Structure formats: C-alpha cells, structure tokens
Amino acid sequence: MHDAGKVIPGIIAFVLFVTVPFWTNFGKAAPKPQPEIPKEYKKCVESKEFMRREHMKLLRKWRFDVVRNNMRIYINSEGKPINMSLQNECLRCHSSKKKFCDVCHDYVAAHPYCWNCHIPPEERKGWATKEVKSLTEEASSEQPASHH
Amino acid sequence: MVIDTRVCQKYAPCEDCIHACHHLHNVPQIPYKKHEVKWIWKDEFEHAFPDTAHEYANEVLHGREFLLLCNHCEHPPCVRVCPTQATFKREDGIVMMDMHRCIGCRFCMAACPYGSRSFNWRDPRPFIKNPNPRYPTRMKGVVEKCTFCTERLAEGKLPACAEACKHGAIVVGDLADPNSEINKILREHFTLRRKVHLGTGPSVFYII
Ligand code: SF4
Ligand code: SF4
Ligand code: SF4
Numbered sequence: 001m002h003d004a005g006k007v008i009p010g011i012i013a014f015v016l017f018v019t020v021p022f023w024t025n026f027g028k029a030a031p032k033p034q035p036e037i038p039k040e041y042k043k044c045v046e047s048k049e050f051m052r053r054e055h056m057k058l059l060r061k062w063r064f065d066v067v068r069n070n071m072r073i074y075i076n077s078e079g080k081p082i083n084m085s086l087q088n089e090c091l092r093c094h095s096s097k098k099k100f101c102d103v104c105h106d107y108v109a110a111h112p113y114c115w116n117c118h119i120p121p122e123e124r125k126g127w128a129t130k131e132v133k134s135l136t137e138e139a140s141s142e143q144p145a146s147h148h
Numbered sequence: 149m150v151i152d153t154r155v156c157q158k159y160a161p162c163e164d165c166i167h168a169c170h171h172l173h174n175v176p177q178i179p180y181k182k183h184e185v186k187w188i189w190k191d192e193f194e195h196a197f198p199d200t201a202h203e204y205a206n207e208v209l210h211g212r213e214f215l216l217l218c219n220h221c222e223h224p225p226c227v228r229v230c231p232t233q234a235t236f237k238r239e240d241g242i243v244m245m246d247m248h249r250c251i252g253c254r255f256c257m258a259a260c261p262y263g264s265r266s267f268n269w270r271d272p273r274p275f276i277k278n279p280n281p282r283y284p285t286r287m288k289g290v291v292e293k294c295t296f297c298t299e300r301l302a303e304g305k306l307p308a309c310a311e312a313c314k315h316g317a318i319v320v321g322d323l324a325d326p327n328s329e330i331n332k333i334l335r336e337h338f339t340l341r342r343k344v345h346l347g348t349g350p351s352v353f354y355i356i
Contacts, residue, residue: 063246063248067246067247070238070240070298072302087282116287117247118284119279126273126277127274127279128275
C-alpha cells in the first residue's frame with residue numbers, strides 16, 4: 001500500500017459524499033401527513049382504522065363487484081347499505097382529492113391511477129381548455145401514436 | 149335491441165341518441181378521424197350491411213342512415229381474444245368491459261367485425277367539452293365501446309340511447325323471454341342483423 005495516504009482519505013471522502021442526503025436530513029422527520037377529514041360527516045364506510053389500512057383493498061373489491069358481478073350495494077359491518085362508487089360515493093363526503101387522497105399518497109410516494117379515469121371533485125368542470133381547432137391541428141400534425 | 153330504421157329516416161338528421169350516450173359516458177369528440185372514439189354512430193346501408201347490399205337494392209335504402217353500436221354478440225369474438233379478460237360476457241348476455249384491466253393490446257378491435265370498438269390514442273379528457281361528473285372518463289391506451297348502459301340498467305333505467313329517442317325508434321328487451329315486447333316486435337317485422345353469416349349472433353336488430 002504505497003498510496004494509503006491518498007486512498008484512505010479518498011474512500012472516506014467518497015463515503016461521506018454518497019451519504020450526504022442522509023446527513024442533511026439527520027434528525028429531521030418529515031411532518032406527518034394530515035389529510036382533511038370532512039366535518040359534516042361523522043362516519044366513513046367502515047371504521048377509521050380499517051379505512052386507513054384497507055381502503056385500497058376495499059376499493060378493489062368494490063370495483064370487482066360492480067364491474068364483474070353487477071353488484072352495486074355494499075353492506076358494511078353495521079349492516080348499512082352503501083353504494084359502491086369511488087366517484088359518486090366516496091367523493092360525496094371527501095370533497096377534495098388534493099386535501100385528502102393526495103396528502104398521504106404524496107407522503108408515501110404512492111401513485112394510484114384511479115384519477116386517470118375517475119373524475120376528482122376538483123376537475124368536475126372539465127378539461128376542454130383548448131379550442132377544438134388548435135387541437136385538430138395539433139392532432140393531425142402528429143404521427144399516428146404507434147406503428148408497432 | 150331493435151332499431152326501427154324507418155323512424156330514424158323519417159326524423160333525419162336527428163342524433164339525439166348519439167348525443168345522449170356520448171355526453172353521459174364522457175365519450176370525447178375528437179375531430180381528427182384517425183383518433184376518433186365512438187360508442188354509437190351512423191353509417192349508410194352499404195357499410196352497415198356490406199354482405200346484403202348490392203347495386204340493385206331498393207332505393208329507399210340509399211338515403212337511410214343506420215345507427216351502429218356494439219351488437220352484444222351471443223358469441224363475441226372480442227371476448228375470445230382478450231388476453232386479460234378485460235372484455236367479458238355477463239350472464240345476461242351484455243358484453244362488458246373492465247377498463248381497469250384493459251392493456252390496450254387491441255386484439256378485440258381486430259376481432260370485432262363491426263368496428264364497435266375505439267382505441268384511445270391520446271388522453272381523451274381535453275376533448276370532453278362538458279363532462280358528466282357521475283361517470284368516469286377513459287385514459288390513453290385503452291379500448292372502449294358501448295356497455296349497454298349497465299350502470300343505468302342496475303338502477304332500473306333504460307339505456308340512454310333508447311330513452312333519448314323521442315320517436316321510440318329504439319326498443320330494448322329480453323330476447324330470452326318469448327313473451328317480451330321485443331320478441332313480439334321481431335315476430336311482426338322484417339329485421340336484419342349485421343353480418344350474421346359470421347356466426348357472432350349479434351343482438352341488435354334493424355327493422356327495414
Ligand atoms: S359487436 Fe364487436 S365489440 Fe360488440 S360484442 Fe360483438 S364482437 Fe364484441
Ligand atoms: S385492448 Fe383491452 S379489451 Fe381489447 S383485447 Fe386487449 S386487453 Fe382486452
Ligand atoms: S346502450 Fe348505452 S352505452 Fe350503448 S349506445 Fe346506447 S346509450 Fe350508449
């Protein structure tokens with residue numbers, strides 16, 4: 001080891017460099033997400049704890065029941081019938097996707113694609129912002145999306 | 149479903165059914181023909197019934213426009229080819245789509261002999277002028293078609309196109325029930341179905 005004097009500080013500097021994000025965040029926890037709970041409704045479909053942990057599984061089951069089995073009504077653990085619909089039932093109480101869904105999803109970097117099709121309350125007014133004419137021009141100037 | 153094409157001709161160019169369906173289901177109006185999305189549309193006799201049309205056909209057929217939509221086939225080829233079971237046939241005969249599962253392979257479009265299916269080449273949302281907030285849209289990369297208004301049938305309502313027609317040109321009913329209104333109409337009128345020789349068993353009938 002002729003160059004130990006250079007190699008070892010080099011290794012130390014390298015290790016310090018790649019762990020920079022760790023040191024800069026050391027001791028600082030990101031604030032806990034605070035989704036906005038609707039005030040005028042006291043109860044969700046199931047208990048808060050259940051919804052927090054299982055809402056994705058519940059929605060998945062709903063989707064299966066509605067689309068595949070033509071069942072539209074969910075009976076919750078209290079025996080109350082509930083219309084199985086994200087867009088028309090969940091969002092009836094949760095009037096903001098930004099202040100509710102996104103808060104936790106962003107925190108854990110989850111990107112569910114519900115909203116590619118389901119319309120969040122914020123977007124009920126629509127998206128047709130551009131003039132049809134400019135869209136036509138844009139569309140026809142493009143290559144067909146695929147030649148595969 | 150039975151469509152009385154005489155009534156449609158009488159009230160041409162009425163398109164109430166098309167507007168009702170496309171508004172209700174957030175079907176985008178894309179002006180660029182190659183990217184067009186449609187659930188229900190009109191075409192002329194030669195295109196709707198290419199195997200029946202011939203150059204000496206009755207003159208009235210020339211001017212008449214025919215409403216076209218998914219035939220909810222008895223033996224749907226789209227269902228057979230779909231690798232993900234995104235397209236499936238319900239017990240009641242409706243050929244339904246699970247948009248969550250569609251991977252956009254477009255096998256179904258190749259299999260459907262009626263052109264009933266459209267592919268979303270682009271994000272459809274900028275092309276939906278006045279969205280219905282109670283129904284979802286679709287996203288880029290999936291196939292869509294008429295769902296026979298399963299969401300309305302579940303509430304005991306008629307399909308939107310049938311309800312929208314003020315002139316009663318569209319009648320919907322249970323083919324399996326021999327005493328249903330629709331079977332009575334079929335017994336009493338001369339009807340055509342599209343490309344029956346292919347063996348798909350289309351469930352949309354046209355009174356000529
Ligand atoms: S008309 Fe086409 S899309 Fe509809 S069920 Fe028949 S094959 Fe499938
Ligand atoms: S495009 Fe979608 S519905 Fe059609 S065959 Fe492929 S996965 Fe099935
Ligand atoms: S049955 Fe419903 S989805 Fe199908 S064309 Fe008529 S209105 Fe549209």
